[in-house]
Structures are given as C-alpha cells and as structure tokens.
Amino acid sequence: MTSEKILQAEKEIEIRFSEVDSMNIVWHGSYVLYLEDAREAFGKKYHLEYLYMYEKGFYAPLVDMQLHYKTPLKYRDRAKIVIKFRNTAAAKLIFDYEIYNLTTGELALTATTTQVFLDTDYQLLWSVPDFINQWKQMNGIQ
Amino acid sequence: MTSEKILQAEKEIEIRFSEVDSMNIVWHGSYVLYLEDAREAFGKKYHLEYLYMYEKGFYAPLVDMQLHYKTPLKYRDRAKIVIKFRNTAAAKLIFDYEIYNLTTGELALTATTTQVFLDTDYQLLWSVPDFINQWKQMNGIQ
C-alpha cells in the first residue's frame, strides 16, 4: 500500500484592473491566463517548461480545457491558484487547478487542462515520450 | 411527432495577428473571445442580449466552459463559428459551439458554455425566469 506523491505548485494571482468586466468581477476569459501562469509556475518548480520540451523535440499543445466557475473574483481580492499534475499512463499532460479567493476564503474556480505531445513535424505521439518518463522517475512518480 | 426547431447563429472569425502565439497558431485563450462573439451574434439575431437581460433584472454569468481543440487555426485562415442554443428545462442558458476552418475545411474546435441566472441582488434563480419562457415561446421552442 503506497501513499501517492503529488506534484503540485502554487502561485499568487494579482488581479489587474483590466481583467475585471463591467459587472466588477473578473471576466471569465481572464482565468485562462491564470491557468497559464500556474503551468509556468509548475514548469519552473519541476523543470518541465515549454522551452525544455521544445529542446527535447516536442510541442505540447492544449487540446482540452474545462473551467467551472464557483464564486466570482473581484478587483482587489487576493487569490491563489493551486496546480496539480494528474499522473496518467496516457500520452498526455493533465493538470487540475483550484483557485482560492484568499480575501473571502471561498473556492473561486476549478479547472482541468489536457495537453498532447507533437514531434517537430507536428505529428501526434501515441505513446509517452521518453523524456516524460524520465522526468516522472526523477520526480518519484514512476 | 415533432421535428425540433434549432436556434442557431453563425459568425465569421477574423484572426488577429495578436491572437497567434509563437508557434504561429491561434493561442488557446483567444477562442474564449470567439465564443463571446458568437453569443453576441446569437443575442443580436434572437434578441437575447446582455443589456436586454439586464433590463429584465437579470445577470447571466458563465459558470462552466468546456473547449475541445481539434485542429489549430493559423493566422490568415478564414474561419466561422456556429452557435446553437441547447433547449433545456433547467434554469440555465447552454450553448454549443463549433468552429470551422474555412481554409482547410477542418473542424477546429467544439465548445459548450453554461450560464445561470442571478437577480439584481446576485441571488441564484432556481427556476427559469419568466422572460426566458416568453422568449422561448416567441421563438417557437416551447
């Protein structure tokens, strides 16, 4: 029986005036940027960055994005995003996200993104690339 | 036995240079704007606009958004988005979207958004507001 190691990162969100809409709440599209910030933070922490993948000869385009809005963030709210790597045997990168409103203590959003791997000829990879398996091993999740 | 009437609208998409990322494809977040444009086009065609809802005393914030990326759009591709109203008995506005790449003939994206109704005190409505039922009747889908 094993307790599974979870790879996760956190990042504080600074809400920009321009990210708020005329109802004084963060525009629903702005959250896509927060998810991207979270993937950046995860990539920095665990060395799985766009450029690193690119150097290994791979692109990892997003093929699926699901956002569930729970409570609206407002301008001046402090918030943080938590990103977790979902360990899967499929040739995919799946991340789960939670955004917390630190001002109110409420859960603001949950989300999931799925990326696939393309080689430099833009051909889809059907099996997990070696460098990802190595990366998993290095991080103790395989 | 009835054939169901489908309310749908279409809009051509003009891809901006700034919507393309460093891989020369449309950035995944830009599609959120295209969905918004489609809802606008639908609202104009069927008189279900933000301001109209607001005058009736309701907000309709987005609570769920799902995007499935099929093939990437590139700068200079011609594209169109099709938006369809999903007729539901729930107190929700659900739209389904398809984006077609007119240059290649490929399906570029499918998506679904769900909105709920709030009154002017930001309280969630658990039953369909009257003005929506009237709007459905007017458009022959109730």
Add this chain to the structure above:
Amino acid sequence: MTSEKILQAEKEIEIRFSEVDSMNIVWHGSYVLYLEDAREAFGKKYHLEYLYMYEKGFYAPLVDMQLHYKTPLKYRDRAKIVIKFRNTAAAKLIFDYEIYNLTTGELALTATTTQVFLDTDYQLLWSVPDFINQWKQMNGIQ
C-alpha cells in the same frame, strides 16, 4: 501643382463585452487591437501585409505608438476606424488613425504608429527597402 493622393482604409469596430472595463467604457488597452485591425485592413486593401513583407525578407516591428483618447466608447456603440498612410522619405512606416463613434458622431481617438524595417538577421534598415519604393510607385504616391 499636385493634389496628393492619400492611401487610406476604413474598418467598422465591433466592441466586445470583454473590451469594456468596470466603468462601462472600452478599456484603454483595447484600442491597440483596433489599431492592429486597421493596419490589417490597410494591408489587405493595398497589399502590404505582414506575410508579404516577410516574404520580401523584412520584418516591420512597431517602435512608437501614440494614442490620444478624446471621448470614451461604450459597449454597444457603433464605431469605425480610419487609417491613413503618412508618406515619408524615412525608412519607416507611419500610420495615422482616427476612431469615430458612429452612435454619437464624436471623435473617440486619434493615434499614430511608427514601424521600422528589419532584415531577416534583425538588422535595422537605414534606407527604404526597394519593395516599399515599388509599392509606393504602384500606388501612385511616388
């Protein structure tokens, strides 16, 4: 004595809900997109597009942008942008813009952008590239 020929293009602006800020007016940064749309429209009309320049072996990055906000555009206002090519002997592309609020008849914004030419090694060109001189001749402004 000559009347000078003016190269200019026009484009209608559709104001997106997401381009409006919490004061219900178009966010000042959104106008940068309208200017880009105008350059696109100009490029299409007079065959001076990014890709065309790129094929000729040149980039034309923006080095200067000035915006003067006159009256705010609101969500639902109809607006159009007029872009004019400023004919200069310098190795630059200079465009002047005017945005009109068609709903109120007011001038909403004036702006100017300046682009320079880089070759494919990203070296600045100090004299006007030949293909620009040819383009000017073709359009009767040289």
Add this chain to the structure above:
Amino acid sequence: MTSEKILQAEKEIEIRFSEVDSMNIVWHGSYVLYLEDAREAFGKKYHLEYLYMYEKGFYAPLVDMQLHYKTPLKYRDRAKIVIKFRNTAAAKLIFDYEIYNLTTGELALTATTTQVFLDTDYQLLWSVPDFINQWKQMNGIQ
C-alpha cells in the same frame, strides 16, 4: 536650492507565453498591461489607488499614452518596470515609465501616460482636486 524628491516605484515583470507573438517577442500591446501593473504598484506604495480616488469622488481616465519601443523583450527574459510621478501644476496625473530587460541589461521601453480627473457626473476638472494636493503634501512634493 532644493533637490527634488522623486516618487517612484518598481515592479518585476513576468512575461507570459501568451504575451509573446509569432516573432517570439512580446507583442507591442502587452506593454500596456505592464504600464497598468506599474500604476498599480505605484498606487499601492503611495496610497493613490483607483478605489481610493473613486471613494474621494473621482475617476482618473487615461487620455494620452505614448510608448517608445527600444529593444524587444523575449519570452523568459526577466524584466522590471520603473514608474515615476511627474510633478505638474496641471489638473493631470502624468507618469513616466522605463522597462529594463534584466537578462540583457538593455532598456526595452520608455512610456508616458496622462490621466485627467472627472467627478462622479463625468465632468472634467480644470483644477487639481484637493485630495491630490493633500496627497502631494503628505508625500513631500508640494
């Protein structure tokens, strides 16, 4: 003989993947967000925030924005923005900005923005509002 006190703030810029265009450099419109971030940082440091002004009964819309692009920022470059308050007797808020590329040591951009004051009826103020004069005094620049 007096040395003038300068009010200034700094903020590190994190360049998002989505802020980079297909030439791999930061899209010129993204800098508008960095300027906004800088005004936020200045407002926080010197207590001159949008909400504070709003509580005092004033809006401060941007009426002029000038950007001079010196060298392009690239994805992964570290950068910082410096914002300085330009002390003027006019009924205006003028800020000067400099963005430095910390990775290369180069100056990336200089910019200036000008804001005016409106009262809650959206009428332009021709003289400096009292709360701004008090704010200047409090900060030793009047």
